[in-house]
């Protein structure tokens with residue numbers, strides 16, 4: 357794995373980073389998985405911030421990202437991105453997943469963040485094959501970091517065993 361990228365196993369809500377990335381849904385309504393965990397740990401201020409974005413721009417399209425405060429999280433902010441639902445691979449899923457990583461990193465770059473942490477976007481309820489998702493995530497982040505000075509570091513926070521194994525094998 358190229359420099360400036362790390363892997364850890366654990367719960368992303370516990371991480372002190374400039375921002376943690378949320379695998380959100382287009383409505384920014386909170387939900388299960390990492391989204392639910394982030395909303396619970398951040399407190400109601402996060403749902404309020406998401407509601408404000410909904411009022412302003414109707415939500416967040418697949419592949420795009422938006423920034424909110426972090427509420428009670430140790431992280432300073434949350435970058436909400438929406439990964440694609442896996443429909444078998446013929447619906448532009450790979451490119452949309454790449455875009456979700458890039459859009460999140462573009463916000464981190466814009467805000468000159470030092471450290472950003474990603475969960476394994478789309479690999480839970482959205483059903484994206486984990487191996488392909490790991491390849492896409494590492495390539496997309498690697499390309500971005502090679503091009504830009506910000507963010508300085510990216511951590512992939514793997515929660516389930518299979519993702520941990522896949523990312524560690526690529527380290």
Ligand code: ADP
Nearest residue numbers: 367368379389390393476478479480481482515
């Ligand atoms: P999606 O809808 O994008 O698939 P999920 O939340 O269902 O989102 O799953 C995305 C990934 O987040 C999964 O790999 C899951 O193991 C992981 N995950 C779930 N809870 C946490 C957490 N607290 N911290 C980090 N990753 C988590």
